[in-house]
Amino acid sequence: MDRPVGLCAVGERGHTVAWFRGIAVRPKVGIMFAAYAARIDRDQPLNGLELGERPEPQARPGWTTVNVKAASLNHHDLWSLRGVGLGEESLPMILGCDAAGIDEDGNEVVLHSVIGQSGHGVGPKEPRSILTERYQGTFAEKVTVPSWNLLPKPKELSFEEAACLPTAWLTAYRMLFTNAGVRPGDSVLVQGAGGGVATAAIVLGAAAGLRMLATSRDEAKRARAVELGAESAYEPGERLPRRVDAVIETVGAATWSHSVKSLKPGGTLVISGATSGPNPKATELNRIFFLELKVVGSTMGGKDELEDLLSFCAARGVRPVIDSVLPLDRAREGFEKMAGGDLFGKVVLTV
DSSP states (O other), rough: OOOOOOEEEEEEOOOOOEEEETTOOOOOOOEEEEEEESOOSSSGGGGEEEHHHHHHHHOTTEEEEEEEEEEOOOOOHHHHHHSSOGGGOOOOOOOOOOOEETTTTTTEEEEEOOESSSOSOOOOOOOEEEETTSSSOBBBBBEEGGGGGGEEEEEOOHHHHHHTIIIHHHHHHHHIIIISSTTTTOEEEESBBBBHHHHHHHHHHTOOOEEEEEEEEEEEHHHHHHHHHHEEOOOOOOOOSOOOOEEESOOOTTTTHHHHHHHEEEEEEEEEOOTOSSSSOOHHHHHHHHHHHHEEESSSSSSEEEEEHHHHHHHHHHOOOOOEEGGGGGHHHHHHHHTTTOOEEEEEEEE
8 A cells, every 4th residue: 555755654673664555664784894604514613604794783662772792602602503402594694792881871781592482572482592693693793682771881890801701601691690509619620621601600709719629631731720719630530539510511521520530529520512523421310319319400691690790700800711802804713723622712793
């Protein structure tokens, strides 16, 4: 049906539609630079990574567009390139879960990257997802998220530091302070020092008065773990001088048996990942039930926990460990670093 010249209406997805002589004229879509998944390759994931132009995000009711200042890499981004949590039908997909930037009102903000858990900005029955599973991610000049997902960036943290927190550091915070059931003075073993979650757990635990131990195959990473607050560091599988109250496990099959054997009776093993595989050779079930051990799965964290983490870092002077900072157009270097395990801490991309 024709409409009078000069009238506007709100079209699908909340886009403003202008009508001129009965013809719908939509706003021109801007272009921005981004790092995105163009293809899925389960064996060679970096083959699917492309750097180039993508459309800028469009306005949506209840959502806010953020100018990205810094974003950090996670193993989730590599898994996305392998097709885990990301289907061919969703391509091309801008990668990146974490970011800090400036919102439409000029506020410095940090993004909570879990979409859908609150009902804000999405349908009431939509299951929770992480950015890049359903919605375009943060490795771009701009990203749009539900306004509810934004938190003020503490002035004590740089954009690069704040961008490290929403996934790996939030995961470590939840593992330690929500799920492990530990308190100051307790001992905690962190498997695989050097990874983002493991590094975060060492720093956060030490700052909170926990007695932290760590493992790594790399001598330099073991030394670095001690510098960051671990009391001591060991080779994977090495017998510890004493059993611990809790284990932070992200490695999976390669360290599972050692993790279970390292716990005190009644201790807790918290697992949030399995980078070496999900199927250990020995499940140690007899030890688990006989010693009444607890195995707790942990995924990401809530917005309230991210708010607490930001406050904790600001108040205690805790800063994320950053391996390297690269401009967005060198994102491939960061992905290669992470895929090869040649890093300690987070890789940050700046726009």
